[in-house]
Amino acid sequence: xxxxxxxxxxxxxxxxxxxxxxxxxxxxxxxxxxxxxxxxxxxxxxxxxxxxxxxxxxxxxxxxxxxxxxxxxxxxxxxxxxxxxxxxxxxxxxxxxxxxxxxxxxxxxxxxxxxxxxxxxxxxxxxxxxxxxxxxxxxxxxxxxxxxxxxxxxxxxxxxxxxxxxxxxxxxxxxxxxxxxxxxxxxxxxxxxxxxxxxxxxxxxxxxxxxxxxxxxxxxxxxxxxxxxxxxxxxxxxxxxxxxxxxxxxxxxxxxxxxxxxxxxxxxxxxxxxxxxxxxxxxxxxxxxxxxxxxxxxxxxxxxxxx
Amino acid sequence: xxxxxxxxxxxxxxxxxxxxxxxxxxxxxxxxxxxxxxxxxxxxxxxxxxxxxxxxxxxxxxxxxxxxxxxxxxxxxxxxxxxxxxxxxxxxxxxxxxxxxxxxxxxxxxxxxxxxxxxxxxxxxxxxxxxxxxxxxxxxxxxxxxxxxxxxxxxxxxxxxxxxxxxxxxxxxxxxxxxxxxxxxxxxxxxxxxxxxxxxxxxxxxxxxxxxxxxxxxxxxxxxxxxxxxxxxxxxxxxxxxxxxxxxxxxxxxxxxxxxxxxxxxxxxxxxxxxxxxxxxxxxxxxxxxxxxxxxxxxxxxxxxxxxxxxxxxxxxxxxxxxxxxxxxxxxxxxxxx
Numbered sequence: 343x344x345x346x347x348x349x350x351x352x353x354x355x356x357x358x359x360x361x362x363x364x365x366x367x368x369x370x371x372x373x374x375x376x377x378x379x380x381x382x383x384x385x386x387x388x389x390x391x392x393x394x395x396x397x398x399x400x401x402x403x404x405x406x407x408x409x410x411x412x413x414x415x416x417x418x419x420x421x422x423x424x425x426x427x428x429x430x431x432x433x434x435x436x437x438x439x440x441x442x443x444x445x446x447x448x449x450x451x452x453x454x455x456x457x458x459x460x461x462x463x464x465x466x467x468x469x470x471x472x473x474x475x476x477x478x479x480x481x482x483x484x485x486x487x488x489x490x491x492x493x494x495x496x497x498x499x500x501x502x503x504x505x506x507x508x509x510x511x512x513x514x515x516x517x518x519x520x521x522x523x524x525x526x527x528x529x530x531x532x533x534x535x536x537x538x539x540x541x542x543x544x545x546x547x548x549x550x551x552x553x554x555x556x557x558x559x560x561x562x563x564x565x566x567x568x569x570x571x572x573x574x575x576x577x578x579x580x581x582x583x584x585x586x587x588x589x590x591x592x593x594x595x596x597x598x599x600x601x602x603x604x605x606x607x608x609x610x611x612x613x614x615x616x617x618x619x620x621x622x623x624x625x626x627x628x629x630x631x632x633x634x635x636x637x638x639x640x641x642x643x644x645x646x647x648x649x
Numbered sequence: 650x651x652x653x654x655x656x657x658x659x660x661x662x663x664x665x666x667x668x669x670x671x672x673x674x675x676x677x678x679x680x681x682x683x684x685x686x687x688x689x690x691x692x693x694x695x696x697x698x699x700x701x702x703x704x705x706x707x708x709x710x711x712x713x714x715x716x717x718x719x720x721x722x723x724x725x726x727x728x729x730x731x732x733x734x735x736x737x738x739x740x741x742x743x744x745x746x747x748x749x750x751x752x753x754x755x756x757x758x759x760x761x762x763x764x765x766x767x768x769x770x771x772x773x774x775x776x777x778x779x780x781x782x783x784x785x786x787x788x789x790x791x792x793x794x795x796x797x798x799x800x801x802x803x804x805x806x807x808x809x810x811x812x813x814x815x816x817x818x819x820x821x822x823x824x825x826x827x828x829x830x831x832x833x834x835x836x837x838x839x840x841x842x843x844x845x846x847x848x849x850x851x852x853x854x855x856x857x858x859x860x861x862x863x864x865x866x867x868x869x870x871x872x873x874x875x876x877x878x879x880x881x882x883x884x885x886x887x888x889x890x891x892x893x894x895x896x897x898x899x900x901x902x903x904x905x906x907x908x909x910x911x912x913x914x915x916x917x918x919x920x921x922x923x924x925x926x927x928x929x930x931x932x933x934x935x936x937x938x939x940x941x942x943x944x945x946x947x948x949x950x951x952x953x954x955x956x957x958x959x960x961x962x963x964x965x966x967x968x969x970x971x972x973x974x975x976x977x978x979x980x981x982x983x984x985x986x987x
Binding site for chain 1: 760
């Protein structure tokens with residue numbers, strides 16, 4: 343009678359509605375390609391843009407191949423330092439996705455934990471934690487990020503900052519947006535905690551941690567999944583915004599945002615490709631993730647479909 | 650004095666709920682002054698009774714009279730505001746979670762809504778295994794498997810379905826699984842909170858019979874919360890009648906049906922339709938149940954009682970033994986007026 347996980351998945355409503363929705367399939371295909379390109383960037387990219395030895399400043403600002411003035415070595419042209427745009431783009435996307443996913447994992451961890459505790463404990467604990475979330479939300483992500491990175495740069499110096507940029511950005515964006523998760527999880531915990539299966543677990547004598555993690559958490563995961571997609575898009579955007587402001591990735595290791603920024607100064611002198619290509623990739627990635635999130639929300643919304 | 654013979658003894662149990670929210674929500678502006686006002690629902694007031702081993706003790710009353718709160722307070726889901734709960738002579742209402750553990754496997758609870766009482770993300774096997782694994786740490790996997798199969802057979806669910814999820818079962822089957830979960834830890838006392846009221850009439854009898862069979866096989870004691878008077882007549886040995894959080898009559902099932910004492914009990918049990926009875930036999934009570942937030946003074950039933958006198962309006966009647974042997978909380982009965 344035990345059915346394999348694969349067969350359960352194939353026969354599920356989830357898979358069925360995915361197949362029915364061309365937008366979801368297309369979005370997922372593009373998302374998958376972008377993720378694969380990011381993961382395997384070192385294998386696919388023709389050059390290593392982080393290796394300063396291989397860069398020749400004489401190649402700087404070459405336009406894309408099809409404009410006629412380009413160099414056949416550089417498909418999408420080069421940036422102002424002479425790096426191959428294709429490779430820089432792939433590596434940049436890799437960094438952006440890495441920071442985005444890392445930040446969302448941190449947000450989800452903090453937010454789910456705080457939301458669970460607040461919702462399940464109620465009373466003063468709930469009030470204190472949720473007011474913390476409100477205060478946190480009243481600062482914009484950028485403000486928190488600017489504060490943290492400014493303090494860090496002051497404390498450790500700019501050279502150390504370049505090494506630490508990736509974890510620092512993950513922590514910054516992660517800390518700035520956990521209340522989104524905390525609020526959503528708390529709301530669903532409040533709905534679940536008075537249901538009789540939770541009371542049954544309490545009658546058995548299980549401790550609160552176990553009830554929260556084993557009984558309540560699995561029943562609050564669908565909204566978490568939905569906001570995760572939106573939050574990945576948001577985190578990538580935040581990272582791009584921070585890098586654009588010069589508070590994110592350094593020029594030597596540019597993410598999509600840093601690339602857009604570095605090309606921005608040259609856009610009026612004709613080098614449009616340095617900004618345009620990372621911009622397009624960023625927009626496509628964010629759009630695709632948001633479309634997937636929309637679809638996921640529709641599928642997992644218990645009001646539209648009861649599973 | 651502690652009554653050793655009782656399996657569960659409840660002494661002057663009081664449970665109030667504060668529904669006024671946080672400090673800011675409690676503040677009201679009244680006649681130029683800010684004052685703090687707490688709104689309290691008095692769900693259970695000074696309830697005392699003892700349940701003896703082997704009994705089927707029913708608690709009846711209309712919706713909102715505090716039956717479910719009483720059940721949940723007895724089993725320790727809610728801490729009482731005052732009063733004591735004893736299990737076989739040991740006080741359990743003030744125990745820490747750790748000290749409460751041995752009692753958790755002796756007392757179990759069956760819930761009303763079979764659609765809410767099983768965790769939708771856990772297969773039946775996981776749901777049933779969890780309490781055993783938790784209470785008997787050194788039990789082997791094969792023993793647990795046997796036990797799950799045994800209990801599932803007993804409640805009438807095919808053990809082959811153990812790996813299915815709750816949504817694959819019907820309401821009656823779910824209630825069986827819910828009963829199985831309670832039986833897994835080998836309890837001796839089960840509190841059933843409206844175990845059949847969410848089910849189809851045809852399924853109700855099956856579940857009731859299942860509960861009675863389980864009682865015979867395992868020597869269980871039940872406390873059944875219900876508003877279904879035919880269930881009361883069918884199974885219970887003693888009946889407690891509740892009105893607005895107060896116990897108004899406690900008697901054997903025959904006594905309650907044959908000669909109910911308390912005016913409320915009379916009205917309640919006259920509401921059971923009987924073949925050949927004229928409509929005039931109904932005792933109609935006027936008005937509506939007052940809110941449990943502002944309890945009436947004196948006897949909680951006085952506003953709707955045709956026998957109410959001044960004493961009823963001012964003095965809360967105590968549960969006293971009537972000539973018939975029933976315990977009744979009514980000044981009229983005590984004075985011999987009724």
